[in-house]
Amino acid sequence: MWSISMREIKLVYFAWVRERVGLSEERVSVPDEVLTVADLAGWLQTRGEEYAYAFENPAIVRAALDRKHVKPDALIAGASEIAFFPPMTGG
Amino acid sequence: MWSISMREIKLVYFAWVRERVGLSEERVSVPDEVLTVADLAGWLQTRGEEYAYAFENPAIVRAALDRKHVKPDALIAGASEIAFFPPMTGG
Amino acid sequence: MTTPRLIIRIQPEPFDAAAEIEALSRMGDDVGAVTSFTGYCRSEGGRLAALELEHYPGMAEEEIASVVVEASTRWSLLGATVIHRHGKMVPGDGIVLVATASSHRTASFDAAHFIMDYLKTRAPFWKKEHRADGTSGDWVEAKAVDDALAERWKA
Amino acid sequence: MTTPRLIIRIQPEPFDAAAEIEALSRMGDDVGAVTSFTGYCRSEGGRLAALELEHYPGMAEEEIASVVVEASTRWSLLGATVIHRHGKMVPGDGIVLVATASSHRTASFDAAHFIMDYLKTRAPFWKKEHRADGTSGDWVEAKAVDDALAERWKA
Numbered sequence: 001m002w003s004i005s006m007r008e009i010k011l012v013y014f015a016w017v018r019e020r021v022g023l024s025e026e027r028v029s030v031p032d033e034v035l036t037v038a039d040l041a042g043w044l045q046t047r048g049e050e051y052a053y054a055f056e057n058p059a060i061v062r063a064a065l066d067r068k069h070v071k072p073d074a075l076i077a078g079a080s081e082i083a084f085f086p087p088m089t090g091g
Numbered sequence: 092m093w094s095i096s097m098r099e100i101k102l103v104y105f106a107w108v109r110e111r112v113g114l115s116e117e118r119v120s121v122p123d124e125v126l127t128v129a130d131l132a133g134w135l136q137t138r139g140e141e142y143a144y145a146f147e148n149p150a151i152v153r154a155a156l157d158r159k160h161v162k163p164d165a166l167i168a169g170a171s172e173i174a175f176f177p178p179m180t181g182g
Numbered sequence: 183m184t185t186p187r188l189i190i191r192i193q194p195e196p197f198d199a200a201a202e203i204e205a206l207s208r209m210g211d212d213v214g215a216v217t218s219f220t221g222y223c224r225s226e227g228g229r230l231a232a233l234e235l236e237h238y239p240g241m242a243e244e245e246i247a248s249v250v251v252e253a254s255t256r257w258s259l260l261g262a263t264v265i266h267r268h269g270k271m272v273p274g275d276g277i278v279l280v281a282t283a284s285s286h287r288t289a290s291f292d293a294a295h296f297i298m299d300y301l302k303t304r305a306p307f308w309k310k311e312h313r314a315d316g317t318s319g320d321w322v323e324a325k326a327v328d329d330a331l332a333e334r335w336k337a
Numbered sequence: 338m339t340t341p342r343l344i345i346r347i348q349p350e351p352f353d354a355a356a357e358i359e360a361l362s363r364m365g366d367d368v369g370a371v372t373s374f375t376g377y378c379r380s381e382g383g384r385l386a387a388l389e390l391e392h393y394p395g396m397a398e399e400e401i402a403s404v405v406v407e408a409s410t411r412w413s414l415l416g417a418t419v420i421h422r423h424g425k426m427v428p429g430d431g432i433v434l435v436a437t438a439s440s441h442r443t444a445s446f447d448a449a450h451f452i453m454d455y456l457k458t459r460a461p462f463w464k465k466e467h468r469a470d471g472t473s474g475d476w477v478e479a480k481a482v483d484d485a486l487a488e489r490w491k492a
Binding site: 228 | 372378443446486
Binding site: 012014015016018064067068069083085086087088089090091 | 221235236237238240241242244245266277278298301302303304305306307308309310321322323324
């Protein structure tokens with residue numbers, strides 16, 4: 001047996017990621033082995049069909065750590081707010 | 092002896108070409124052997140010191156035939172109005 | 183280089199593009215050029231009744247500020263104003279305004295174009311369509327061409 | 338392609354840039370982008386009291402029209418307005434306005450920039466300086482960089 005250490009992180013969702021997840025924000029406890037943004041998206045996919053749908057094509061979901069754009073391989077350690085959203089269509 | 096055939100042409104001048112020539116427009120009789128814009132500028136240079144001054148550096152004086160930009164080698168035959176002016180500085 | 187006057191606003195209210203452009207042009211006797219770009223909500227031939235713009239508060243301001251500051255380091259600007267609306271807009275409504283002032287024309291043209299191209303791909307805004315037939319439409323899809331247009335400025 | 342609405346005016350009177358931009362944006366629900374450029378008379382740090390613009394009547398209109406028509410064949414425009422003043426202008430006065438409307442942003446940006454770059458080197462206007470100390474100044478010299486900027490569009 002081994003114990004899983006967890007951290008609590010604030011997640012925010014926008015546009016169709018928000019609609020599919022069904023939440024605009026939540027606080028989640030993330031296992032320690034979730035190191036990167038890609039790990040986090042993969043772990044979220046396992047949390048239910050809403051998440052599986054929102055992250056079905058993780059390559060097109062963008063992320064921001066503490067309001068800065070990041071790539072999937074960015075480490076999430078130390079971030080207090082992680083956002084997931086589709087490619088931007090402003091302007 | 093040979094006779095010189097002449098044509099009458101309207102010339103218009105702008106900006107410092109106008110100031111140097113001392114006229115904004117004139118009608119001149121141009122000898123037949125004046126074929127191109129460059130010939131015309133060269134012939135004008137011989138018409139007095141105002142003209143010599145205006146055309147002292149013919150490479151920088153621009154020309155238009157009937158209100159269309161032309162190069163120095165453009166033939167003047169058929170033109171009813173020929174303009175000389177410095178490079179443009181509008182906008 | 184004098185520090186340019188930078189104005190960045192994210193707001194639900196309509197903006198007065200004319201007044202913003204006028205304010206930039208009145209910044210002093212060294213303003214020789216003002217370029218402005220306004221993006222409007224379109225009906226797409228009558229297909230759309232409205233667009234709804236969602237944004238990420240805080241990050242939207244920060245990303246636009248960083249794009250504007252980068253523009254002001256690349257070009258000699260006297261001022262720049264960027265206003266981006268969120269919420270529901272109908273065809274004809276202004277969505278975004280980018281206006282730049284400089285002494286010479288190239289700086290204001292290039293800076294305004296750069297800001298718009300970068301804003302398109304970096305500012306966290308998303309458009310949802312509301313169809314003219316009353317049904318809720320799709321989220322507008324991002325265009326690959328917009329990424330390519332932003333990449334151009336890295337050359 | 339619909340025929341764009343083209344407005345070209347050469348006039349001694351001041352123009353209302355805001356009203357012209359507004360008119361372009363009100364051309365219909367397919368206007369998604371309006372880019373405007375306004376060039377102003379500058380004091381050059383207090384050195385100049387005024388600029389006097391001389392032009393070649395007739396040719397000025399024709400050259401600007403030909404530049405605008407060329408722009409409308411290269412980009413999909415819904416409308417374009419070009420106003421160029423002549424006569425005496427003081428610092429802060431608008432000298433030239435170029436505004437373009439299109440469905441998508443790149444067309445209006447590029448067309449406005451192209452029109453300005455071409456207008457600079459092709460439209461028969463000449464600026465004479467009036468110095469702040471009351472003396473008559475020089476004719477403004479054309480810049481080689483302006484030719485280079487116009488050449489760029491041939492690529």
